[in-house]
Every structure is written in structure tokens, then in C-alpha cells.
Amino acid sequence: MKADPEKTRIKEKRRLGLVLVLTGEGKGKTTSCLGMAVRAVGYGMRVVMIQFIKGALHYGELDGAKRLAPEFELVPMGKGFVGIMGDTLEFAEHVEAAKEALAAARRKMLSGRYDIVILDEINVALHLRLVELSDVVSLIKEKPENVHLILTGRHAHQEVIRLAHLVTEMRNIKHPFDLGIEAQKGIDY
């Protein structure tokens, strides 16, 4: 696990902060962001992940993420899953929470304190109309040049895709649920 920094270090170039979109039905969107955080903290970069859907991360992910602190910061916002079992909130409360998450994301992004800003599940929040497209577009357009901005979640909006530099779709080719296998710790949660 030893790297010789003299050998492998790539000459530093001027950073052009990218807009990344991770979407699709398949696994690996948020997981991929955690992996990017591993890599970024390895470079001494600072990363913040704002969670638009509270409860989307399980305690293993929360505990694991602590190993990447203080360079990696997790900001749980939102009020849990919308419109599914156990959701007792008014839609307006979800909208309010998502609006606060977007405001927090904007502050973090403009603070100069982070190299990478991850808006986890924001595509879902937009799809559910918890946030306005115009507000997400403004946020993307306000991105400081040297900040990487990552937007995750299914159902990425066409306009968000248009504004992105990199878009990856995680496609489900085969899923254990289809085989009647229940969710497994370390894999599904």
C-alpha cells in the first residue's frame, strides 16, 4: 500500500472545477461519491456532502465517513424519504427542508473552504419538485471556477445534464432483489 510520491506525483495543473452528474437506477452513485472523498482526502482536498434526503445514508456509512474527517464533512439535511411508508410530513415541510439544504449548499460552495461539493440525491429532490429547476441551475452557474460540484440521484434533469461536464449513468444489469435475495449489509446499506 506504499506509494512513492516522487514517482507517482503528477505535475500540478491549474484546476478547472467540473460539474459532475451521477444518475441512473443502478447502484454506486452515492457510494462513488464516498470513494471520491477517499481519494480527495488522500490529496488533502476538502470535501463536503450535503444530503438532500435524510436517511439515505445508513449508520455504517456515517461511521465510515468519520474516518475521512476533518477533510470530509457530511451535512444531513432534508426530512427523510418523501411519500413512502413512514413519511408523516406535509409536502410543504419537505419543500422547506430541501430549500434549506440548497441554501446550505450554496453557502458551502461559495465559502472557499471546499474543493469538492457533493449534492447527494439533489436530482431526486428536483424530480419530486422539492426544489425548483431555476434554483439548481443558478447554483450550478454560480460555482466558483476551482470547485468541483457533484450532483447525484436518479432522474437527473435534462437541463442539469446539459450544464454538466461529466455525466455517468449507473445502469442496473442484474439486481439481487430480482433473484429474491434480501438487502445485504455492506452492499445494499
Place this chain on the structure above:
Amino acid sequence: MKADPEKTRIKEKRRLGLVLVLTGEGKGKTTSCLGMAVRAVGYGMRVVMIQFIKGALHYGELDGAKRLAPEFELVPMGKGFVGIMGDTLEFAEHVEAAKEALAAARRKMLSGRYDIVILDEINVALHLRLVELSDVVSLIKEKPENVHLILTGRHAHQEVIRLAHLVTEMRNIKHPFDLGIEAQKGIDY
């Protein structure tokens, strides 16, 4: 970032170790594995990643991965990229290295010391005929029931896909290289 374990802990079920394949041209295959490692160490699970293509991870990833030690272990095997610029090795040397990587993977998988075994870029090694399909199939079939086995890399073989419980394809929808943007630290490497 606080989780209340009493509230969020899901009742432990009997583990059924899965075979996962992460493939496709898009970003996020190895990155996703690093993210899974974050989550797994958060649960106190032990993870080993055997790298079939040496040099596929950059020093940021290697340094970042240390934050997940000792539960996460990285085993660089292989002899670098095959047949591309700077490759001065005989093909037979790559084959030898890949064979050793497969033997190491098998030992680790059967050791009882790991909950998750990641064979990073093994699909590429198989595609390049550095390892034999029959050897990879045997490895998958020998997997202990409680171990999750993850195979990454482009060009996953149909037989490997057939044996997997979960297959995700990372699809490139848009890539910054297409826009003439060079590789960015923290994103591309």
C-alpha cells in the same frame, strides 16, 4: 454527522455473500469500491482489494485508503498497464503477474479474514487473456457463503455476469475529455 445506532441499526440477518460485477466504460467502478470500503469499515467489516492492474490507483487513492486501515487492505499486484505507452514488459510477464494476483485473491478469499474481497480490474485482465476464464469461474464458485466478492473493470465476461447476483454498468453519457478538458485531480485521478 451523528447517527443514533439504537435508532438506525437494522436487525442483523444471516449474511448471504454476493457476487457483484461493476463494469462499463463510465467512471465510478473502482471509486464505488472505495466507497463500499468506507461503508464496510463503518460496520467493522474487513475488506481487501487486490489490484490486477498496478498503477490503476493514484497516490491520492493510496493515501486516502490508509484512512480506512487496518480494516481495509490494499494489495497491489499486476505489472502496470498492458500494451500501452511505457509498457516494456513481455506479455508473459503480465500473465505471470496476473496469475499471482489470482492466487493471492483466492488465498485471501478463503482465509476467513475478510468480509468483502474486491478484485479490481480483473475483468480487464480476463479480457486481455492475462487470466483464464476457467480460473476466474472456479474462484467465483469457491467463494465462501458469507463473503461478498466484487469484480470490477470494463468488458466483463458474459459468464462472469451470469454467475453474479448484482451487475451494474457505468455508462458514459458525457465526458469532459469530449469537451477538450484535461484530467482533473480528485475527479479523474
